[in-house]
Amino acid sequence: MVAGEASGDLLAGLLLAGVRQRWQGAIAHGIGGPQMAKQGFRAWWPHHKLAVHGFSWELLRRYREIVGIRAALGDRLLAAKPDVFIGVDAPDFNLDLEARLKAQGVKTVHFVCPSIWAWRPERVEKLRRSTDHVLCIFPFEPELLASHGIAATYVGHPLANVIPMEPDRAAARRGLGLSDTDEVVAILPGSRQSEIRHLAFRFFRAAALIQSARPAIKFIVPAVPGLLPEIEAIALRSGMAGRLQLLTGQSHTALAACDVTLIASGTATLEAALFKRPMVIGYHMSWLSWQIMCRKRLQPWVGLPNILCRDFVVPELLQDAATPEALAASVLQWLDAARQEPAKIAVLESTFRALHTELLRDTASLATDAIEKVLQS
Incomplete structure (x- = not known):
């Protein structure tokens, strides 16, 4: 198995739990992170070795190292030879x-x-050459892949099984030392070093x-452990040192506890959508990466909640707009709505609840059923 960053490590860890349940003697190794390690995974390289951001100088600088690892x-x-290889996301690394x-x-x-329905549709040919089967996390994907001759199974989204339909905000706040009456914003500036450098400040x-507008507000910032020193340095440079509650990991606790997330x-x-939380999506990358992405983009939305809902249900502020x-x-508009227009928040929560229901499947069983068929073919 190979998972290339924190989100892939989380998905792979959930899949491995199902693999362990079906094949108790299974041995899994390759590239992964801490969530996979909890399931007995043997990492020959850590997953952060593959985490890069866009078409950036960092990618060019590390290209030889990454190709060498592959x-x-x-x-x-x-x-x-293993019985099966499972590439978890990271298509630029895994498909080749x-x-x-x-x-x-x-x-x-x-x-x-891969998000061939959102951008880079040319990847479909590489996907056909590379894989015997695709495990899809969104319901519309198998039909799309079938039209290109690629076998696929919708397995639901593993996170929909992990995140409760009705998150316990009060318990999350107690765990973080916050009161029920606090206004809380969770800030999640990314899980890769390059994202932190572009977004955290x-x-x-x-x-x-x-x-300045709401002096009593609380900010919580869950951070990938290895990136905490850099986040602390950026907090100091931004003038927010001592005014942010920095957490080691605990992103789910932060999302459960907050009123809004940036x-x-x-x-x-x-x-965040599965936690039914209002959000503001921001992103910024190098000028070159942005130009390339814009040329290959197929949809007006970038954020997954908007893509899946086919509408701008939450705001997206990208590149130059992300001031x-x-x-x-x-x-502040979301915070004002929570006070003055609770019906607006209720509509968003209902939208996200319906999305959660659509993504909720027995992912581990469906995925291992599909893997078993591949093994028997």
């Missing part, structure tokens, strides 16, 4: 590896359909503006 991993897997393994007779499964300056585009936005002033104003 070549070494492929050699190691072909020397002692899967193609190499498949050509040598290794069964390959890709978990999470903007988000923290937005927090300063929000606090959040980087990515899987975390879907988690601290604009981000702060959008968060």
Whole structure:
């Protein structure tokens, strides 16, 4: 298995729990993180080695290292062929590896359909060459893949099984030392170092503006453990040191506890939707990455909640629009709505509840059923 960043590690950890239940003697190894390790996964390389942001200088700088890891991993897997290889997201890394393994007779499964319906549709041809089966987390994807001759199974979204339909906000707040009457904003500036460098300062300056309007407000910032020192340094530079409650991990607790979240585009936005929380989605990347993404983009939405709902149910502030002033104003609009227009919040919660229901399936059983069929083919 290979998972390339925090969100992939979380998905892979949930899948591995189902694998362990069905095949108790299964041995899993490759590239992964702490959630996979909890399921007995043996990481030959840590997952953060693959985490890069956009078409950036960082990607060019680390290209040789990442390609070297992929070549070494492929050699190691072909020397002692596994029963199946499961690439979890990270398509830029995994699809080429899967193609190499498949050509040598290794069964390959890709978990999470690349977003060919949102951008980079040319990936569909590579996906067909690379994988024997795709495990899809959104219900419309298998039909789309079938039209291109790719076998796929909708397994639901694993997070829909982990996050309760009705999150316990009071318990989450007690765990973080917050009161029921506090106004709380959760700030999630991303799980990759490059995202932190592009977004954290903007988000923290937005927090300063929000606090000017609402002095009693509380901010909680869950952070990937290895990125905490950098986040602390950015908090100091932004003038928000000592005014943010920094957490090691605990993103789900933060989302359960908050009234609104200011959040980087990515899987975390879907988690926020499953927690039924109002959000403001922000994102910023290098100029080159932005230009490339815009040319390959197929839909007007970037945030997963908006893509799945086919509407701008929550605001997206991207690139030049993601100024601290604009981000702060959008968060304050949600906070004002909570006080003055509770029906607006109720409509959003109802929308997210319906989305949660649609994504709720017995993911572990459906996924392992599909994997077993691949093994028997």
